[in-house]
Amino acid sequence: MRRYLAILGAVLLVATACSQQPPTGGQEPTTAGAPVAAADKPVAGGRIVEGAISDIKTLQPVISTDTASSGAWSSFYTSLLRSNPDTGDLEPGLAEKFELSKDGLTVTYTLRSGLVWSDGQPFTGEDYKYTAEAVARSPKTVRKSTLQDVVGWKDYVDGKADEVKGIQVKESGRVIEISLTKAFCPALRNLSGAGAGGILPKHHFVKVWNNKTTDTKTNIDDNPLNIAPPASIGPFVFKEWKPGVQVTMTRNDKYYRGAPLLDEYIIKVYADQVAVKAALLTGEISYGGVQPADVEEVKTAGSEILNFHRFPGVSSYVFISWNGKATKAPWLGDKRVRQALTYGLDVSSIVKNVLLGYGVQVYAHTPKASWAYPDESKLTKYAFDQKKAKELLEQAGAKMGPDGVYRWTNGQPMQMRIETNQGNKVRETILQIAQEQYKAIGVKIDPLLESFPALLDRSVPQNLDHEGVILGWSLGLEPDMYSIWHSGQSGKDQFNWVHYSNPEVDKAIEAGRNGPDCSTPARKAAYNTVNQHLNADVPYTFLYTGDSLVFFNKAVRGIEPKPYSTASAWNIEKWWLKR
Amino acid sequence: MGRFVARRLLQAIPTMFGIMLVSFILLRVSPADPVKLMVPSDTEITEADKDRLRAAFGLDKPLPVQFIDFTVQAATLDFGKSFYYHRPARDMIFERIPNSIQPVVLGLLVGVFLGIPLGFIAALNRGRRTDHGIRVTSVVLNATPDFFLGLLFVLFLAIQFKWFPIGSMNVVGVDCTLCWDRAWHLVGPVLLYANAGIAFYPRLIRTEVLEVLGQDFVRTARAKGLRERVVMSGHVLRNALIPVVTNFGGILTIVFAGNVIVERVFNWPGLGRLFFDSLIQKDYPIIQASLVMGAGLLLISYILRDITYALIDPRIKVR
Numbered sequence: 001m002r003r004y005l006a007i008l009g010a011v012l013l014v015a016t017a018c019s020q021q022p023p024t025g026g027q028e029p030t031t032a033g034a035p036v037a038a039a040d041k042p043v044a045g046g047r048i049v050e051g052a053i054s055d056i057k058t059l060q061p062v063i064s065t066d067t068a069s070s071g072a073w074s075s076f077y078t079s080l081l082r083s084n085p086d087t088g089d090l091e092p093g094l095a096e097k098f099e100l101s102k103d104g105l106t107v108t109y110t111l112r113s114g115l116v117w118s119d120g121q122p123f124t125g126e127d128y129k130y131t132a133e134a135v136a137r138s139p140k141t142v143r144k145s146t147l148q149d150v151v152g153w154k155d156y157v158d159g160k161a162d163e164v165k166g167i168q169v170k171e172s173g174r175v176i177e178i179s180l181t182k183a184f185c186p187a188l189r190n191l192s193g194a195g196a197g198g199i200l201p202k203h204h205f206v207k208v209w210n211n212k213t214t215d216t217k218t219n220i221d222d223n224p225l226n227i228a229p230p231a232s233i234g235p236f237v238f239k240e241w242k243p244g245v246q247v248t249m250t251r252n253d254k255y256y257r258g259a260p261l262l263d264e265y266i267i268k269v270y271a272d273q274v275a276v277k278a279a280l281l282t283g284e285i286s287y288g289g290v291q292p293a294d295v296e297e298v299k300t301a302g303s304e305i306l307n308f309h310r311f312p313g314v315s316s317y318v319f320i321s322w323n324g325k326a327t328k329a330p331w332l333g334d335k336r337v338r339q340a341l342t343y344g345l346d347v348s349s350i351v352k353n354v355l356l357g358y359g360v361q362v363y364a365h366t367p368k369a370s371w372a373y374p375d376e377s378k379l380t381k382y383a384f385d386q387k388k389a390k391e392l393l394e395q396a397g398a399k400m401g402p403d404g405v406y407r408w409t410n411g412q413p414m415q416m417r418i419e420t421n422q423g424n425k426v427r428e429t430i431l432q433i434a435q436e437q438y439k440a441i442g443v444k445i446d447p448l449l450e451s452f453p454a455l456l457d458r459s460v461p462q463n464l465d466h467e468g469v470i471l472g473w474s475l476g477l478e479p480d481m482y483s484i485w486h487s488g489q490s491g492k493d494q495f496n497w498v499h500y501s502n503p504e505v506d507k508a509i510e511a512g513r514n515g516p517d518c519s520t521p522a523r524k525a526a527y528n529t530v531n532q533h534l535n536a537d538v539p540y541t542f543l544y545t546g547d548s549l550v551f552f553n554k555a556v557r558g559i560e561p562k563p564y565s566t567a568s569a570w571n572i573e574k575w576w577l578k579r
Numbered sequence: 580m581g582r583f584v585a586r587r588l589l590q591a592i593p594t595m596f597g598i599m600l601v602s603f604i605l606l607r608v609s610p611a612d613p614v615k616l617m618v619p620s621d622t623e624i625t626e627a628d629k630d631r632l633r634a635a636f637g638l639d640k641p642l643p644v645q646f647i648d649f650t651v652q653a654a655t656l657d658f659g660k661s662f663y664y665h666r667p668a669r670d671m672i673f674e675r676i677p678n679s680i681q682p683v684v685l686g687l688l689v690g691v692f693l694g695i696p697l698g699f700i701a702a703l704n705r706g707r708r709t710d711h712g713i714r715v716t717s718v719v720l721n722a723t724p725d726f727f728l729g730l731l732f733v734l735f736l737a738i739q740f741k742w743f744p745i746g747s748m749n750v751v752g753v754d755c756t757l758c759w760d761r762a763w764h765l766v767g768p769v770l771l772y773a774n775a776g777i778a779f780y781p782r783l784i785r786t787e788v789l790e791v792l793g794q795d796f797v798r799t800a801r802a803k804g805l806r807e808r809v810v811m812s813g814h815v816l817r818n819a820l821i822p823v824v825t826n827f828g829g830i831l832t833i834v835f836a837g838n839v840i841v842e843r844v845f846n847w848p849g850l851g852r853l854f855f856d857s858l859i860q861k862d863y864p865i866i867q868a869s870l871v872m873g874a875g876l877l878l879i880s881y882i883l884r885d886i887t888y889a890l891i892d893p894r895i896k897v898r
Contacts, residue, residue, distance in 0.1 A: 049751050055856060057663040065617050065663065139635035140665065145623045221635075222665055243664075243674060244848035245748070266751060271843040271852060278745040281738050301738075453611030453861070474620050483623045492626065493615065 046577035047264035051288030060226035061198035076232035077198025085562035104183025124173025130202035131194035159216035185518035344389035364531035372479035374531035418468035419448035658868035668864035679849035682768035690776015698784025720778035729844035746846030787819035
């Protein structure tokens with residue numbers, strides 16, 4: 001099937017090659033400074049259609065695991081806070097005030113007054129508490145760990161209590177106070193969605209599951225409301241779901257940020273990126289994302305009806321991980337070798353030629369757009385330098401063999417695998433480039449392509465039989481990196497599969513996560529330390545963060561692209577249709 | 580006849596069991612367990628919570644027990660709930676069957692009603708220009724992969740000329756089955772399904788007809804003064820159609836299989852896509868339900884085929 005898709009893409013490329021122009025590199029203005037067509041006066045009414053490339057599975061946050069589903073339910077159920085579209089910082093949403101106590105043990109959210117669900121019922125802290133308790137009792141959620149440090153959490157999970165003691169709703173529902181068993185700096189953001197990411201209307205859901213129970217066998221995992229959201233606190237109200245086809249929503253006149261101008265918002269499901277591209281070009285959808293390789297083609301073919309917006313990626317990056325405990329490549333445990341491998345790969349040319357400029361090179365873990373991004377001047381840039389790479393290998397004790405491949409200190413030729421998931425064209429190309437460029441510095445690479453599940457099975461700490469792996473992280477806006485870089489996260493199936501272990505990094509990660517000082521400057525300093533170590537130790541060769549590339553139909557107005565508005569349309573209530 | 584059907588049904592049980600066992604094992608030995616695939620990459624989740632998830636999906640039980648569960652499910656046609664959709668797999672399959680069937684059946688009809696006459700015409704015009712034209716066309720169509728034809732259709736007739744939609748069952752905002760909008764959307768998928776018939780039947784029928792035309796009984800029929808039309812319909816066509824019936828052997832399964840490519844190219848929300856996506860995500864309930872229903876239909880259609888043989892070919896007797 002993957003091969004078929006590849007051919008499909010190739011055919012499209014061939015068929016449109018005559019109209020293609022050479023890629024422009026990175027000269028596209030980013031959206032932050034893009035002019036906004038605001039000359040016309042907004043009018044109400046109309047419908048927009050978004051193209052999604054994966055089926056929507058459920059409309060209930062507690063049991064949802066995929067981005068297509070969250071893209072749909074986030075129009076109805078939201079978290080208490082928002083991310084500032086310009087800076088990514090937390091800002092008031094449903095909660096007008098939010099505070100983490102100095103000791104990091106108490107989180108307080110104060111709701112706006114007069115909040116109502118789309119059916120007119122008041123939105124209160126009880127809705128929040130209900131949602132958190134639904135997470136606690138859900139056997140099918142993947143998000144329980146988010147709330148595990150809340151006082152009384154385990155008792156409620158195990159059915160020893162009929163409420164989570166640590167979540168107190170005060171002042172007739174306006175104030176939510178959450179007590180934690182230990183200081184947790186990411187708490188303000190991580191707890192703002194009650195563990196689920198979106199808060200459910202208790203007055204409806206309580207009819208299918210009462211949270212005041214100690215019976216752990218009951219939960220909200222399977223009930224009709226999961227596919228028919230009964231009320232909305234977001235910009236749109238659920239209207240209809242046709243499985244495999246689309247979700248239709250209508251304007252929520254009671255939306256606290258103001259009723260949307262649009263009457264209807266539809267998320268339509270497409271089989272793949274090729275179909276979304278076609279739907280953009282025929283005007284069937286109002287907006288949708290494309291791959292870097294398709295941008296020029298869509299721009300040219302759709303110049304009359306489409307506007308291009310390029311959003312810098314804020315929370316993901318692609319890397320080559322180097323397994324520090326690889327049995328077949330003992331040299332990967334030596335930091336100089338990993339540095340050599342980083343010098344020996346021309347990452348800036350990968351960004352320019354493989355990503356066609358739609359991305360930025362990264363030098364450490366925290367994405368560039370994050371508030372926790374380290375002082376870049378203190379980071380080594382590892383500019384492509386094959387001579388330096390060879391010097392480092394020799395410093396580490398490698399000796400050149402007669403066949404042009406270095407021999408490690410134990411006499412073993414420096415030959416190893418780099419693997420990635422088949423079907424991801426960008427990563428496959430990076431693998432080819434790495435193979436060629438590492439050959440030039442005397443390291444022989446055996447490329448290995450596998451299915452994504454097979455790759456997930458192999459890149460785990462308990463498997464020492466892997467060397468280099470090209471993969472990507474998709475992270476939230478919260479900079480906590482405990483699960484990836486803490487030395488304690490090398491257990492079975494955990495994420496530190498490179499076995500990175502650095503006591504100073506552990507200490508800084510713990511400080512950034514558990515305080516005691518949870519203030520932004522203190523955390524920024526902690527993550528600065530972590531990133532500098534990661535930059536010097538290169539447990540990964542950090543590659544790039546890709547941009548998110550979106551085309552909008554020219555009829556859609558009022559869009560204000562901002563650096564942090566990729567995931568959700570932050571001002572969708574102001575969007576309107578020019579007719 | 581009744582005994583024949585009963586015997587064939589009994590024979591189908593071990594076959595079915597074999598299919599289930601093999602597919603069950605293949606599904607479990609392929610890499611990565613469903614829970615691992617399900618957890619998004621930035622999610623911190625404890626091992627205990629993962630175990631809880633596995634238990635919720637019944638994946639914590641030993642494999643033999645899981646297989647016994649599966650056979651019980653197959654017997655009761657209740658395959659449990661999808662890991663991702665949290666809805667009964669059977670319902671999800673049933674709600675998509677009507678979507679899949681429409682283009683498949685229409686495509687089949689178009690293929691048969693175009694393909695068979697074309698083969699007949701080619702045979703009757705053997706060696707003439709018409710014959711060459713039909714043969715070359717069917718060979719070329721047969722050699723062209725479906726997805727490529729579909730892509731050309733989308734690229735030129737939909738994107739370039741905008742005569743047809745690029746895919747989907749209806750225009751956004753329209754929801755109807757018996758209407759011009761649906762008919763308009765069906766053209767592409769139906770042609771693609773019909774292509775198999777248009778490409779294949781002419782060659783098959785042509786060969787068969789030519790063979791039958793040379794048979795003694797055709798000469799006898801003509802010799803006893805039967806009208807040409809009667810000879811053709813009553814003797815030639817009836818005999819030439821037998822291989823077509825063989826070819827229809829797995830007919831019921833096309834509801835289940837062979838859909839993925841057409842449904843992807845035309846963004847058709849049918850069973851093929853559901854099955855394909857479920858395979859990628861390792862959504863066992865849907866995969867297992869599809870396999871059992873697909874295999875069941877295959878076995879039933881083989882039985883139907885054998886009965887049909889008897890109906891059109893008097894030499895074959897059902898015992």
